[in-house]
Amino acid sequence: MDIYLEREKRRVMVRHTGTGAALLKKLCINPETVLIIRSDSVVPLKSKLSDNDSVRIIPVISGG
């Protein structure tokens, strides 16, 4: 799976077929702090992702 991490501004490739929540767990990211975006839509944590997907992980925390 092609993953772009918006805060770090870097791309990583991870083998993953499963839910969005499982992906974030694999990446050690607190699901409270990010959204998973696929084709400009928000992916619910319980939705399934496939290895062919390309997603962006964007930080929820911004500003301040």
Added chain:
Amino acid sequence: MDYVEDTIHNTIASRCLFSRDDRIGVGCSGGKDSTVLLSVLMKLGYNVTALAVDEGIAGYRDASLASLKEYCASNRLPLKTLSFAEVSGITLDAHAAVKKPACTGCGKMRRHLLNRLGHGFDAVAVGHNLDDEAQGILMNLLRNQIAKLSATGPVAGITEVAGFVRRVKPLYFVTEKQVMAYAVLIGLPVSFDECPYARYSYRAQVRDALNDLEAVQAGAKRRIVEWFMRVKPKLMEAMKKEAGAPISADQVSEFLRASGVNA
């Protein structure tokens, strides 16, 4: 999308924040919360003007304010701005070089300048979301600042004071995550950047702790806010006599003193 808009609409109506006849100044930074607030209030038919405070944070605020100016221009929205430098002669960057963490002084100055910008408006709406409020409640509890705690809520302050514009929070029951999801769904031009000074703040520590807690106790933040809303009337009553003075012109002198400038 409907959930966010309905929640904002219900908060405005049920808490009597303002009406469609009112002139509303919206405290804007170009970040997601205030831009979503501005966008929804426009959509709901309110008479809004964007109000922006430029703290003077190189490489951060200049970029978000440029984005805000573009948004306002493309939506034909009036925008009023005021900077720390205009009012005090120094930027937050200069202040932070002397005083760290800079967030306390910055927050007071921002509220002070926003209040100045808000003169002539019936209310100033700010983009504080449910996460911000849960953090604020916990921060005040942990520091035993009960008077400050009682002054927070969808309508800030305990009593109405002449010269101070009502400050209201229509996003009070919308989570930070819902705000960001809404921004993405309607394609708002939102910066993902975080204030370079915020990461060192007490608020950031509480925010991270609450996010860790939320990950294992879903709904924890909402329950903190709901608990507070239940006890707030009693707290307000108890604290009315003890509440300190609201943010005043003295904030500029205080900011300058903390920056090492003789005011």
